[in-house]
Amino acid sequence: xxxxxxxxxxxxxxxxxxxxxxxxPIRVYFEDTDAGGIAYHASYIRWCERGRTDFLRLLGTDSRxxxxxxxxxxxxAFVVRRMNCExxxxxRMDDILEVETRVKALGGASVTLLQTVRHxxxxxxxxxxxxxxxxVSGKPLRLxxxxxxxxxxxxxxxxxxxVAGQQDG
Amino acid sequence: xxxxxxxxxxxxxxxxxxxxxxxxPIRVYFEDTDAGGIAYHASYIRWCERGRTDFLRLLGTDSRxxxxxxxxxxxxAFVVRRMNCExxxxxRMDDILEVETRVKALGGASVTLLQTVRHxxxxxxxxxxxxxxxxVSGKPLRLxxxxxxxxxxxxxxxxxxxVAGQQDG
Amino acid sequence: xxxxxxxxxxxxxxxxxxxxxxxxPIRVYFEDTDAGGIAYHASYIRWCERGRTDFLRLLGTDSRxxxxxxxxxxxxAFVVRRMNCExxxxxRMDDILEVETRVKALGGASVTLLQTVRHxxxxxxxxxxxxxxxxVSGKPLRLxxxxxxxxxxxxxxxxxxxVAGQQDG
Amino acid sequence: xxxxxxxxxxxxxxxxxxxxxxxxPIRVYFEDTDAGGIAYHASYIRWCERGRTDFLRLLGTDSRxxxxxxxxxxxxAFVVRRMNCExxxxxRMDDILEVETRVKALGGASVTLLQTVRHxxxxxxxxxxxxxxxxVSGKPLRLxxxxxxxxxxxxxxxxxxxVAGQQDG
Numbered sequence: 001x002x003x004x005x006x007x008x009x010x011x012x013x014x015x016x017x018x019x020x021x022x023x024x025p026i027r028v029y030f031e032d033t034d035a036g037g038i039a040y041h042a043s044y045i046r047w048c049e050r051g052r053t054d055f056l057r058l059l060g061t062d063s064r065x066x067x068x069x070x071x072x073x074x075x076x077a078f079v080v081r082r083m084n085c086e087x088x089x090x091x092r093m094d095d096i097l098e099v100e101t102r103v104k105a106l107g108g109a110s111v112t113l114l115q116t117v118r119h120x121x122x123x124x125x126x127x128x129x130x131x132x133x134x135x136v137s138g139k140p141l142r143l144x145x146x147x148x149x150x151x152x153x154x155x156x157x158x159x160x161x162x163v164a165g166q167q168d169g
Numbered sequence: 170x171x172x173x174x175x176x177x178x179x180x181x182x183x184x185x186x187x188x189x190x191x192x193x194p195i196r197v198y199f200e201d202t203d204a205g206g207i208a209y210h211a212s213y214i215r216w217c218e219r220g221r222t223d224f225l226r227l228l229g230t231d232s233r234x235x236x237x238x239x240x241x242x243x244x245x246a247f248v249v250r251r252m253n254c255e256x257x258x259x260x261r262m263d264d265i266l267e268v269e270t271r272v273k274a275l276g277g278a279s280v281t282l283l284q285t286v287r288h289x290x291x292x293x294x295x296x297x298x299x300x301x302x303x304x305v306s307g308k309p310l311r312l313x314x315x316x317x318x319x320x321x322x323x324x325x326x327x328x329x330x331x332v333a334g335q336q337d338g
Numbered sequence: 339x340x341x342x343x344x345x346x347x348x349x350x351x352x353x354x355x356x357x358x359x360x361x362x363p364i365r366v367y368f369e370d371t372d373a374g375g376i377a378y379h380a381s382y383i384r385w386c387e388r389g390r391t392d393f394l395r396l397l398g399t400d401s402r403x404x405x406x407x408x409x410x411x412x413x414x415a416f417v418v419r420r421m422n423c424e425x426x427x428x429x430r431m432d433d434i435l436e437v438e439t440r441v442k443a444l445g446g447a448s449v450t451l452l453q454t455v456r457h458x459x460x461x462x463x464x465x466x467x468x469x470x471x472x473x474v475s476g477k478p479l480r481l482x483x484x485x486x487x488x489x490x491x492x493x494x495x496x497x498x499x500x501v502a503g504q505q506d507g
Numbered sequence: 508x509x510x511x512x513x514x515x516x517x518x519x520x521x522x523x524x525x526x527x528x529x530x531x532p533i534r535v536y537f538e539d540t541d542a543g544g545i546a547y548h549a550s551y552i553r554w555c556e557r558g559r560t561d562f563l564r565l566l567g568t569d570s571r572x573x574x575x576x577x578x579x580x581x582x583x584a585f586v587v588r589r590m591n592c593e594x595x596x597x598x599r600m601d602d603i604l605e606v607e608t609r610v611k612a613l614g615g616a617s618v619t620l621l622q623t624v625r626h627x628x629x630x631x632x633x634x635x636x637x638x639x640x641x642x643v644s645g646k647p648l649r650l651x652x653x654x655x656x657x658x659x660x661x662x663x664x665x666x667x668x669x670v671a672g673q674q675d676g
Contacts, residue, residue, distance in 0.1 A: 007177070008178070009177070033372050034373070036574065037375075042552040046200045050196075079545075079548070081593070084592070087586070090645070096178065199541040199547060204542075204545070204599070205417070209538060211380045214380040214383050248374070249379040253422045253423070254421045256419055259476070343532070344532040347603065363512070365517070365557075367556065368560065387538060388536050401600055402601040430571060431570055
């Protein structure tokens with residue numbers, strides 16, 4: 001549900017031959033740069049989190065309702081379990097970047113995503129990120145049907161490649 | 170000059186009875202919040218800087234060209250000299266905020282701005298911010314005609330209320 | 339209560355002719371700088387919060403126990419209500435700074451602090467900061483005797499200059 | 508060269524049976540947490556950069572002198588090329604963490620480090636990080652003898668396990 005006055009604020013969901021994925025524009029501001037004159041490396045980690053949050057939002061699952069417990073049985077959040085990052089090229093102040101987020105695999109409680117940050121079409125950063133849905137108690141929670149369907153268009157429990165239904169450790 | 174694919178990425182300039190001002194939408198992400206469950210207070214400081222940067226950008230002066238020296242006689246940047254902040258109400262994860270930026274006064278090398286962050290129309294944060302254009306050497310630089318005209322529609326040196334031409338300390 | 343292996347991690351409380359105040363050392367890292375080559379202005383806001391948090395900690399009130407509700411009647415936190423900041427001189431990568439925090443006034447639910455960030459003894463940043471103790475519900479809470487005594491060595495309700503007992507709005 | 512008044516500000520170098528490594532204490536402040544009540548995942552990325560910077564500092568190579576060009580033939584900086592991260596356990600407000608940094612391998616222009624963040628001795632985060640020394644022009648630079656000797660106690664070009672002298676791609 002994009003906001004009324006700022007239709008692109010949450011980016012866009014794209015459906016094409018490669019599946020359903022999400023793109024979010026990012027502007028590089030002073031806060032994102034460092035004294036080396038380029039974007040500070042941890043900025044990409046924050047930008048990827050914005051991409052994941054807005055992908056979920058456009059699929060109908062916003063983070064606050066997860067935390068409130070109003071869109072799940074108990075207060076919950078996606079937490080990052082693993083992140084493998086390649087920093088390919090520097091970004092600079094005022095650059096417009098695009099964060100692309102694609103689902104690679106769905107587990108019982110986890111989602112593995114491929115995220116690419118591009119500048120003028122060229123990849124400047126790539127990451128494979130595994131997030132786990134956990135209750136505030138720390139217990140992993142099974143992904144809801146709504147989340148599963150949004151990410152993969154498959155009913156809960158149905159196979160998604162060879163990965164669906166696999167339990168996370 | 171708004172970016173082609175994301176027309177609202179830099180916000181918008183508004184012209185109305187109160188003058189020419191700028192509005193930038195902001196989404197509250199996890200990175201902006203803290204363990205108190207609300208937006209961390211320094212996040213508002215970063216958001217206001219985004220608003221000022223994009224106001225300048227839409228007026229034709231982007232920060233990188235200032236730093237490069239390609240839009241001024243020597244490499245330069247606006248630095249914050251003074252900031253008086255009122256934190257009026259908390260913001261929360263997933264909130265859509267709007268940063269409004271208005272010029273209050275132009276000095277020889279400085280600009281004083283009024284910035285208001287709103288949620289659903291209601292002010293949650295207000296600041297009066299004085300920024301100074303300085304060369305990388307640290308020397309204050311006289312505002313260019315382009316910047317003066319953009320902010321106030323007045324030729325360089327012409328009076329703007331009682332403030333234009335006043336030298337900064 | 340300083341940590342065992344790192345005795346200076348929370349800074350130190352100083353008692354001298356000017357009263358009881360706190361000093362915390364800060365190193366400027368890449369994360370704190372921006373493409374202008376100096377410390378990003380919002381970094382000072384974060385550093386001041388570290389100083390306030392560690393001052394309270396050395397007085398026996400840590401933030402987590404406030405939030406837990408284990409050191410107050412209900413879960414609570416200090417939130418910033420007002421902050422007037424002067425950015426006096428730039429700081430640079432690798433600089434060692436000291437954040438000095440002094441109590442200016444105690445209100446019923448609020449504390450006003452003077453914070454100065456120094457480099458090699460010279461002030462680079464100054465702020466007057468008013469924080470309010472609020473319950474998670476948003477309701478202002480009366481400062482506990484422990485906090486009042488720690489800050490000002492005065493019993494709860496006793497006058498502290500002309501300010502003690504004044505109610506915050 | 509530890510600072511005079513705050514001897515532990517840059518952490519410590521440890522020499523034991525496993526080699527020469529570095530440990531830096533970190534306090535979790537509000538700025539590091541998020542609305543999930545735990546440390547935001549990108550905070551660990553910033554903390555690891557502090558550990559690397561202070562390890563180099565205690566070896567005699569500070570970042571500003573690299574950027575100035577005063578400790579290398581031309582202005583230079585270590586940039587992160589690759590980072591594989593495991594987020595093992597949550598950290599919370601007020602926790603004292605220790606960032607341990609060990610050299611895994613030296614290449615011609617690169618260093619691969621193993622970094623572990625511990626809380627009360629238990630690993631909460633682990634990363635393998637490859638950084639490359641690059642000139643501001645973007646060109647990779649051969650590690651200086653001082654850096655090589657500091658990290659591995661081996662003369663420039665001499666073998667360090669099976670890895671020294673291996674060229675980075």
